[in-house]
Amino acid sequence: MKRTLLRSLAAGAAAALSASGFTITAAAQSDEKPSHAELVQRWAEAGIDTQLKGLKSSLRLTADQDKDWAAFESAVKDAEKARVLALQKEQSGNLSPMDLNVAKAERIEQGQADLEKIVDAARPLYESLDGAQKQKFVALGRMLVPERGQFAKEIRRLGAHGAE
Numbered sequence: 001m002k003r004t005l006l007r008s009l010a011a012g013a014a015a016a017l018s019a020s021g022f023t024i025t026a027a028a029q030s031d032e033k034p035s036h037a038e039l040v041q042r043w044a045e046a047g048i049d050t051q052l053k054g055l056k057s058s059l060r061l062t063a064d065q066d067k068d069w070a071a072f073e074s075a076v077k078d079a080e081k082a083r084v085l086a087l088q089k090e091q092s093g094n095l096s097p098m099d100l101n102v103a104k105a106e107r108i109e110q111g112q113a114d115l116e117k118i119v120d121a122a123r124p125l126y127e128s129l130d131g132a133q134k135q136k137f138v139a140l141g142r143m144l145v146p147e148r149g150q151f152a153k154e155i156r157r158l159g160a161h162g163a164e
Contacts, residue, residue, distance in 0.1 A: 037088050040084060040088065041081070041084055041085075044080055044081075044084045045077070045080070045081070048076060048077060048080045048144065049077075051140075051143060051144055052073055052076060052077075052144070054140065055136075055137070055140045055141060055144070056069060056073075058136050058140060059129070059133050059136055059137060060133075061133075064128065065125065065128045065129065065133075068124040068125035068128060069125060071121040071124070071125075072118070072121045072122045072125050074121070075114075075117045075118045075120075075121035075122075076118055076144050076145070078114070078117070079111075079114035079115070079117065079118055079145065080144075082110055082114060083107070083110075083111060083114070083146065086103070086106065086107035086110060086111075087107065089103050089107075090103045090104060090107065111146060111147060112147070112150075114145075115145060115147050115150055115151060115154070118144075118145060118151070119151070119154045119155065119158070122137075122141070122155060122158070123158055125137075126155060126158050127158070137155065138152050138155050138156060141155065142155075
């Protein structure tokens with residue numbers, strides 16, 4: 001099972017990297033060179049796409065389960081975009097030490113709100129999964145968010161409430 005999971009992740013990574021390489025190559029051939037911030041955003045999007053494809057592939061969702069995937073995927077992608085933008089703001093070098101602390105606090109606060117959105121979007125999907133799928137979802141899903149421990153805790157809590 002571990003080999004199948006690793007193969008799924010490797011295949012997804014190869015596909016995303018080749019697609020992102022094409023995007024970067026196409027952008028480099030145009031007259032306008034993308035900024036570092038744009039490249040970082042593209043790399044982050046390619047990375048999260050790869051992780052989502054690997055997770056979805058390893059879960060082997062049924063048609064009914066697949067209906068709930070889109071909301072979860074969208075919440076994860078939205079959270080990742082917001083996180084990258086917040087980190088870029090922090091790293092801009094234009095902030096005073098106090099403004100930097102405020103930006104970090106805002107990023108952490110936004111990250112918590114985004115985590116709650118992800119968990120809410122994951123709820124219908126998670127409840128439809130069987131036991132083995134739930135284990136994979138927690139193990140691989142927590143790699144999608146910086147708040148890994150909180151994600152796993154919240155998702156497991158969903159399972160405890162669903163068993164009542």
